[in-house]
Structures are given as structure tokens and as C-alpha cells.
Amino acid sequence: MTRKRRRLWIVLLCGLGLGSAAALTLTAFEESLVFFHSPSDLAVKNIPPGRTIRIGGLVEAGSVDRTTTTEGKLQIAFRVTDGAASLRVTYTGILPDLFREGQGVVAEGMLTPDGSFRATQVLARHDETYMPPEVADALKRAGHWQPGAPPPPARDWNTLRPAASGGTSRLTN
Amino acid sequence: MIPELGHFALVLALLLAGVQSILPLVGAAQGERRGALLMATGPSAAIGQMLFVALSFFCLMWSYAVSDFSVANVYQNSHSLKPMLYKLTGTWGNHEGSMVLWVLILALCSGAVAGFGQNLPATLRARVLAVLGMIAFGFLLFTLLTSNPFERIWPVPEDGRDLNPLLQDPGLAFHPPFLYLGYVGTAVAFAFACAALIEGRVDAAWGRWVRPWTLAAWCALTLGIGLGSWWAYYELGWGGFWFWDPVENASLMPWLLATALLHSAIVVEKREALKVWTILLAILTFSLSLLGTFLVRSGVLNSVHAFANDPKRGVFILMLLAVAVGGSLILFAWRAPALEPKGLFAPISREGSLVLNNLLLATSCAVVFVGTLYPLFADLLFGAKITVGPPFFNATVFPLFVPLLVAMGVGPLLPWKRADLWAALARLKLAALVVLAFAVVWIAAVDRRLLPALGFALALWLVLAAATDFADRVRLGRVPLAESFARARGLPRGIVGGIVAHAAVGICLAGIAGKGIAPERITLMRPGDVTTVGPHTLRFDGKADIVGPNWRGTEGRLTLLRDGREVAVLTPERRFYPVQRMSTTEASIRTSGLADLYAVIGETSEDGATVVRLHWNPLAPWIWVGTVLMALGGLISLSDRRLRVGAPARRRREALAPLAAAE
Numbered sequence: 001m002t003r004k005r006r007r008l009w010i011v012l013l014c015g016l017g018l019g020s021a022a023a024l025t026l027t028a029f030e031e032s033l034v035f036f037h038s039p040s041d042l043a044v045k046n047i048p049p050g051r052t053i054r055i056g057g058l059v060e061a062g063s064v065d066r067t068t069t070t071e072g073k074l075q076i077a078f079r080v081t082d083g084a085a086s087l088r089v090t091y092t093g094i095l096p097d098l099f100r101e102g103q104g105v106v107a108e109g110m111l112t113p114d115g116s117f118r119a120t121q122v123l124a125r126h127d128e129t130y131m132p133p134e135v136a137d138a139l140k141r142a143g144h145w146q147p148g149a150p151p152p153p154a155r156d157w158n159t160l161r162p163a164a165s166g167g168t169s170r171l172t173n
Numbered sequence: 174m175i176p177e178l179g180h181f182a183l184v185l186a187l188l189l190a191g192v193q194s195i196l197p198l199v200g201a202a203q204g205e206r207r208g209a210l211l212m213a214t215g216p217s218a219a220i221g222q223m224l225f226v227a228l229s230f231f232c233l234m235w236s237y238a239v240s241d242f243s244v245a246n247v248y249q250n251s252h253s254l255k256p257m258l259y260k261l262t263g264t265w266g267n268h269e270g271s272m273v274l275w276v277l278i279l280a281l282c283s284g285a286v287a288g289f290g291q292n293l294p295a296t297l298r299a300r301v302l303a304v305l306g307m308i309a310f311g312f313l314l315f316t317l318l319t320s321n322p323f324e325r326i327w328p329v330p331e332d333g334r335d336l337n338p339l340l341q342d343p344g345l346a347f348h349p350p351f352l353y354l355g356y357v358g359t360a361v362a363f364a365f366a367c368a369a370l371i372e373g374r375v376d377a378a379w380g381r382w383v384r385p386w387t388l389a390a391w392c393a394l395t396l397g398i399g400l401g402s403w404w405a406y407y408e409l410g411w412g413g414f415w416f417w418d419p420v421e422n423a424s425l426m427p428w429l430l431a432t433a434l435l436h437s438a439i440v441v442e443k444r445e446a447l448k449v450w451t452i453l454l455a456i457l458t459f460s461l462s463l464l465g466t467f468l469v470r471s472g473v474l475n476s477v478h479a480f481a482n483d484p485k486r487g488v489f490i491l492m493l494l495a496v497a498v499g500g501s502l503i504l505f506a507w508r509a510p511a512l513e514p515k516g517l518f519a520p521i522s523r524e525g526s527l528v529l530n531n532l533l534l535a536t537s538c539a540v541v542f543v544g545t546l547y548p549l550f551a552d553l554l555f556g557a558k559i560t561v562g563p564p565f566f567n568a569t570v571f572p573l574f575v576p577l578l579v580a581m582g583v584g585p586l587l588p589w590k591r592a593d594l595w596a597a598l599a600r601l602k603l604a605a606l607v608v609l610a611f612a613v614v615w616i617a618a619v620d621r622r623l624l625p626a627l628g629f630a631l632a633l634w635l636v637l638a639a640a641t642d643f644a645d646r647v648r649l650g651r652v653p654l655a656e657s658f659a660r661a662r663g664l665p666r667g668i669v670g671g672i673v674a675h676a677a678v679g680i681c682l683a684g685i686a687g688k689g690i691a692p693e694r695i696t697l698m699r700p701g702d703v704t705t706v707g708p709h710t711l712r713f714d715g716k717a718d719i720v721g722p723n724w725r726g727t728e729g730r731l732t733l734l735r736d737g738r739e740v741a742v743l744t745p746e747r748r749f750y751p752v753q754r755m756s757t758t759e760a761s762i763r764t765s766g767l768a769d770l771y772a773v774i775g776e777t778s779e780d781g782a783t784v785v786r787l788h789w790n791p792l793a794p795w796i797w798v799g800t801v802l803m804a805l806g807g808l809i810s811l812s813d814r815r816l817r818v819g820a821p822a823r824r825r826r827e828a829l830a831p832l833a834a835a836e
Contacts, residue, residue, distance in 0.1 A: 006517060006518075006520075009520050010528070013528065013529070013532055014532065017532045017533070017535070017536040018536070018539075020536065020572075020573070021536045021539050021540050021569075021573070024540060024568065024569040024572055024573070025540055025543050025544075025569055027568070028564070028565045028568035028569045029547075029561075029565065031564065031568070032561070032562065032564035032565040032568060033559055033560075033561060033565070034559065034560040034561070034562055035557065035558065035559055035560075036558030036559065036560065054558075054560055066778050066779075068697055068778065068780075068782065073695065073696065073697060074697045074775075074778060074782070074784050092695070093695050093775075093784070093786070094410075094695065094773060094775035094776075094784050094786050095775065095776065098755065098756065108560075108562075137558065
């Protein structure tokens with residue numbers, strides 16, 4: 001085999017590799033990119049139920065409600081707020097260790113036809129002074145945290161009431 | 174006094190690194206004879222730097238051991254009640270300390286090059302040491318300027334703020350050193366690549382010098398990733414072992430490229446082909462290691478690992494990254510065309526299969542790279558908050574790995590230069606038939622899910638192909654058993670290591686596929702309730718309070734029943750660390766070697782029922798057994814005489830020995 005032929009082979013193979021990588025990436029992007037929305041985004045945008053999304057905000061104080069379903073599973077319902085809007089979230093399973101009222105939380109799942117959010121995964125796995133960046137951003141956009149000002153201290157979130165946080169919490173549906 | 178000594182030693186090390194990065198380079202440029210004196214400064218500076226960094230590291234460790242809370246770093250990450258093991262490992266359980274560990278490992282590596290590289294050509298050794306010196310200089314400067322571990326605070330606090338409880342764990346205690354050993358090991362391959370570019374010469378000997386370093390780095394990286402995923406499995410309490418978390422990906426990317434580099438270096442060593450590509454791979458592997466450090470240390474990606482959330486540090490590492498990657502790529506673009514290509518080969522040959530291996534590994538790495546960094550770019554460019562989760566990686570990496578794993582069985586059976594694919598496939602006929610029969614029986618009788626079945630079939634294929642390779646090499650069944658045994662003993666260790674590592678990938682894959690069929694159950698249980706998961710029946714016996722040295726918690730008791738008899742007790746815990754105000758989950762795992770029974774308890778509702786999550790993970794332990802065997806394969810290969818740089822004369826004699834014909 002001549003050097004030229006071999007070079008051609010290698011270029012072809014590399015093209016094949018790059019092409020397949022690009023094709024795989026693009027098709028997978030189409031289906032599996034998960035977008036983050038804050039509760040106020042959801043009140044405005046029309047997200048179809050059944051699409052996997054992430055939502056996040058603070059767990060409303062006093063909103064956590066544990067019930068046992070008919071199949072003997074523990075269902076947890078709580079409200080997630082960004083101060084301007086709130087959203088009911090249901091979840092079945094073990095909550096992360098750091099899940100607490102007033103704490104920042106991110107949940108992955110999908111909207112149900114009745115407008116609430118069914119979480120398949122709840123993420124709150126940092127120490128209590130940590131605020132997920134998406135949540136911090138959502139709070140900023142809702143006007144509860146002016147850019148430049150220090151973030152609201154995490155210890156106060158535990159006593160944060162929707163009314164005291166400035167916005168009037170309203171239902172999204 | 175001790176912390177100041179450590180700080181001072183670190184500054185001295187910085188100065189020596191500066192000397193090491195300039196003088197040998199100047200000496201090498203002057204030529205072998207005129208620059209001999211300047212080149213000789215390289216090894217001395219490297220060894221001096223190693224001693225000073227080691228001194229500094231031990232000063233820091235000492236401060237942790239005696240709980241000297243006047244040191245800010247110790248105050249922030251330690252506590253007097255913490256067990257001694259975690260006091261010591263806490264040295265690198267934080268940003269500043271882990272940077273000192275990084276620099277220490279780098280200094281040990283360049284000390285090793287200085288000490289054991291006496292038979293390297295003088296100019297090559299000088300240049301390798303100079304490049305290592307530059308990397309060390311950059312990181313020492315970073316540590317001293319932005320993350321000084323020896324900073325004092327006044328007034329001295331009474332007690333520390335404790336280490337993140339998730340990190341107070343034996344698995345994680347040793348995860349960073351191995352990972353860093355891997356990352357830094359790639360720095361040596363990188364230094365060799367840069368030195369070769371400056372020299373303008375790459376030959377088989379170069380391949381032979383680079384390969385042991387790459388192998389060692391690869392082994393450490395494999396073990397480091399394995400430890401990390403094992404930790405995630407038993408500590409995070411989600412029952413999974415790999416989450417495609419950005420930080421995990423940051424360690425997977427260099428691993429993928431290091432694996433590719435390992436294989437392409439063989440081609441350079443044996444056939445003097447793929448030289449330019451191998452150099453590029455060495456540069457890219459180290460760049461990804463640096464990128465991993467940047468992603469983890471800068472806090473741009475959030476994760477349990479993100480200690481540092483200081484933008485100043487991020488910018489500094491980004492600059493280091495730009496200089497190292499940009500500089501080496503410019504050097505590559507400038508000098509690589511001067512490298513003479515040699516060693517022609519046909520597409521179907523051992524070289525060809527290694528090219529395919531490299532292509533698929535590099536493509537997988539590119540795909541993981543895009544998935545990991547896309548959210549970052551999307552946020553910067555479009556302001557969109559996006560997560561790229563496991564579905565993306567599963568959909569992109571799996572299709573690339575299937576051909577890779579299939580080819581992995583065939584590749585080692587192909588001869589160099591030109592091969593007959595059908596002859597190789599004919600040797601694998603038996604293995605292929607067994608795999609096919611297994612797949613049909615499995616799908617028909619056991620489980621209909623396609624992906625796990627494919628995983629098991631490929632796992633079996635890899636193990637059988639490795640066994641075929643071994644049997645062929647010792648001519649099992651075709652010559653008397655005693656002769657086969659003698660042949661097995663005479664096989665070069667490099668070959669044995671390769672066979673072991675390839676089979677180990679199969680074992681690991683079987684464990685991963687096993688997770689695909691693992692049943693789980695989340696249920697509410699009151700004391701006395703009985704539930705089942707997989708083949709097991711368990712009874713919940715309630716909860717009890719327990720107290721540890723620096724935590725308190727509750728412990729659930731689950732009794733494993735077999736035919737109504739009590740066989741074992743599982744005690745999953747939930748711990749609360751008051752100093753850090755953090756809770757952790759401690760899963761209870763009962764393993765039989767073939768399967769894991771995995772239990773986690775959650776919260777208790779008002780009516781006294783506790784959430785219990787149970788997993789039955791068939792073959793799960795094999796994931797880590799496979800990982801350890803992979804690293805073991807690498808170590809066996811590393812012990813090959815021909816790779817031992819210190820034995821050139823013996824190597825030459827061995828090359829003449831008739832056993833070399835076994836290849």
C-alpha cells in the first residue's frame with residue numbers, strides 16, 4: 001500500500017468517526033437535553049406535560065406534606081417557590097439528606113396534566129450554605145436577590161415565608 | 174513554626190522549579206558537550222524540588238495531625254474529634270491541600286525521571302525535566318498566590334469546622350491520590366512529547382520510554398476512577414455507581430485518551446508508525462487532565478468535589494490551561510511536520526486495529542467532552558440553563574463502545590503489518606458460537622431487555638476472546654500440556670498484561686450490564702413488616718439511635734430471611750454531623766461476590782413507618798473487581814523487562830532470545 005492510499009484510508013476513517021460522533025451527538029441532544037425552568041417561567045411559558053425538565057427554587061416553609069399512597073408508598077408533596085410563583089411538586093421515594101423546608105432544591109421530572117410537577121429525582125446534596133446556581137439565578141430574576149447584594153443567608157431560609165420574601169405566592173393553575 | 178517551614182519550603186521549591194525549567198533547556202540547546210554542565214542542573218533541581226515539596230506536604234500533614242487550628246486551612250477542614258485517619262487524609266480533602274498533593278506527585282514523577290532516567294539521551298532527559306519543571310512552576314505559583322495552605326488566623330479558634338462528612342470515608346480518602354497520580358502521570362507523557370518535538374526526533378526507543386509512564390498513569394487513573402465510583406455506590410446511597418456527573422466525566426476523558434495513547438505507543442515502539450498522532454494524543458491527554466483540574470477546582474461545575482468557588486483561582490487555572498495547551502499545540506504545529514513517517518501497514522493488521530481502537534476511543538472522548546461542556550457554553554452564549562444527563566451519554570457512548578468492544582476481541586489476534594481477517598475470525602469461531610448461543614438462551618429464557626443482554630454477550634465475548642488469544646499463544650491442546658505450561662511461563666509479561674486487562678474489561682462490563690437488570694424496591698415499612706427484593710426476603714426490625722465520634726444518627730435493622738430462618742442483619746444508617754450541620758446516608762451492603770443486597774433507610778413518617786429502599790444488584794461487585802484487574806493487567810505489563818528503562822543491556826540480550834518469537 002502506498003503512502004497516499006494509506007493517508008486516504010486514515011482520512012476516510014477519521015471522517016467516519018467524526019461524522020458518527022456528530023450524528024450521535026445531535027440526535028441525542030434533540031431528545032435528551034434537559035432544560036431548567038423556574039416556577040415563574042412555567043407560569044408564563046407553555047411547557048407540554050410529559051417532557052422531562054428541571055425546576056428549582058426554595059422549598060416553601062410549611063408546605064411539605066407526606067402521605068401514604070394506596071400501594072403503600074410514601075408520597076411527598078411540597079411547593080417550590082422562587083418568590084414570584086410557586087409550583088406543587090410530588091415525589092415518591094427517599095428524599096436527599098439535605099432536603100429541608102426553606103432550602104434550595106432542584107427537581108427533575110415532568111409536568112402532569114393538572115399542572116403540578118411529578119419529580120423523578122430530587123437533588124439537594126450540598127451543605128446547607130450552598131445554593132444551586134440555577135436557583136440563585138431564578139431568585140435573582142424573580143427580584144428577590146439583587147445582583148451585587150449578598151445572597152440571602154441560608155440559615156434564614158428555614159424561616160422564610162412566602163409572604164415575608166416579598167412576592168405574593170400564587171398558584172400556577 | 175512548622176507551617177512557616179512548610180510555606181518556606183514551598184517557595185524554595187518554586188525557585189528550584191524555575192531553575193529546572195530554564196537551565197536544562199538552554200543546556201540542551203547548546204548541545205551535548207557544551208551544555209553538559211547546564212543540563213546537569215536538571216536532575217539536581219528536580220530532586221531538590223521533590224524534597225522541598227515533600228517537606229512542605231509533611232508540614233501540612235503535621236498541622237492536621239496535631240490539629241493546629243491557627244492554620245486557616247486546618248481550622249476550616251478539620252476537627253479535634255475527627256478520627257486520626259481522616260485528620261491525615263483531610264490534608265488533601267480540601268482545595269489548598271489537594272493542590273500541594275498535586276504538586277508533590279508531580280515532583281515525585283520528575284524526581285523519578287531524574288533518578289531512573291540515566292540511560293535516556295542527555296538532551297532528551299534535560300528537555301523532559303525542563304517541561305516538567307515548567308508545569309511544576311505553574312502549579313506552585315498557583316498554590317502560593319491563590320491558595321496558600323499555610324495561612325494563619327488570629328485569634329486561634331477553639332475547634333475546627335470539620336471536614337465535609339461525605340469525604341470522611343476510606344474510599345474517598347484514597348481516591349484523590351490515585352486520581353492525581355493518573356493525571357500527573359500523563360504530564361510525564363506530555364513532557365516526553367514536548368521534548369521529542371523540540372528534539373525533532375521520535376523513534377522506537379521514544380515509544381519504549383513513554384509507554385511505562387503512560388501505563389503507570391493509566392493504572393493509577395483506572396484505580397482512582399474505580400475508587401470514586403465505588404464510593405459513590407456505597408456512600409451516596411442512590412444505588413448507582415456512575416452518574417455521568419461532570420466531575421466524573423472530567424476524569425473519564427483523560428482515561429479514554431490515556432487508553433488510546435497506551436495502544437498507539439505500542440505502534441510507535443514496534444513499528445515506528447503513528448508517531449505524530451501519538452504525540453498529539455499525549456498532548457491532548459494531559460490537556461484533558463488539566464481541564465479536569467480546572468473544572469473541579471474552579472467551581473464552574475457544581476458537585477461534591479467543587480471545594481473552591483473562587484473566580485480568581487478559576488481564571489488562574491484557565492490561564493495555566495491556555496499556556497500549556499496553547500503552547501504545546503503551537504509547538505506541535507511547528508515541529509510535527511518535521512517528523513518522518515515510517516512503517517507502512519495494511520488497513521487489516523494489528524496496526525490497523527489499533528488505529529480503530531484509537532479512533533473509537535477518541536470519538537467517545539469527544540462525545541463526552543461535548544456533553545460535559547455544552548451546558549457551560551449554552552449558559553455563556555445563550556443564557557440557557559441546560560442539563561445534559563445520563564440519557565445523552567448512554568445514547569452516544571454505547572453505540573461507539575459496541576464496535577470498540579467487538580474489535581477488542583479480534584485485534585490482539587491480528588499479526589503486525591498485514592493480516593488475514595478471516596483467519597483471525599476462524600480462530601474465534603468457538604468463542605463467537607458460545608456467545609451467540611448464550612445470547613439466544615438469555616433473550617429467550619431469562620430476560621428480554623436488549624441492552625443488558627448485549628452487555629452480557631459482549632462481556633462474554635471479551636473474556637472468551639482473551640482466553641482464545643492465550644490458548645493460541647501457548648498452543649493449548651496442540652502440544653503436550655507441559656509444553657503449553659512452559660510456553661505460558663515464557664510469555665512476555667506485556668502480552669500477559671494485555672490479555673488480563675482485556676478480560677478484565679469484560680468482567681467490568683458484566684457488572685455494568687448486571688446493573689441494567691437489577692430490581693429495586695422503595696417501600697414504607699413498620700417494625701415487623703416483611704418485603705422482598707430479587708430473590709431475597711427481608712424483615713424490618715425498627716430503628717435505634719447510635720452515636721459516633723463526631724456524629725450521631727439512627728440505624729435501621731433489616732433481617733435477611735431464608736426459609737424463615739434469620740441469615741444476616743443489614744444496618745443502614747443515617748448520620749448527622751453537627752459541626753457541618755450535614756446528614757449523610759450510609760448504605761448497608763451485603764455481598765456474596767456474585768450479587769449485592771443493598772439497603773438504605775429514609776425518613777420515618779408520623780405514623781411510625783420508615784421509607785426503605787432495597788436494591789438487588791447481580792454482578793455489581795464485578796464492576797470493581799474488573800477495574801482492579803484492569804489495573805493489575807497494566808501492572809503486569811509494566812513489570813515487563815523490555816519496558817524497564819533501567820535494563821537496556823538485558824533488553825537487547827532478551828530481544829535475541831528465542832522466546833521473543835512468541836509474539
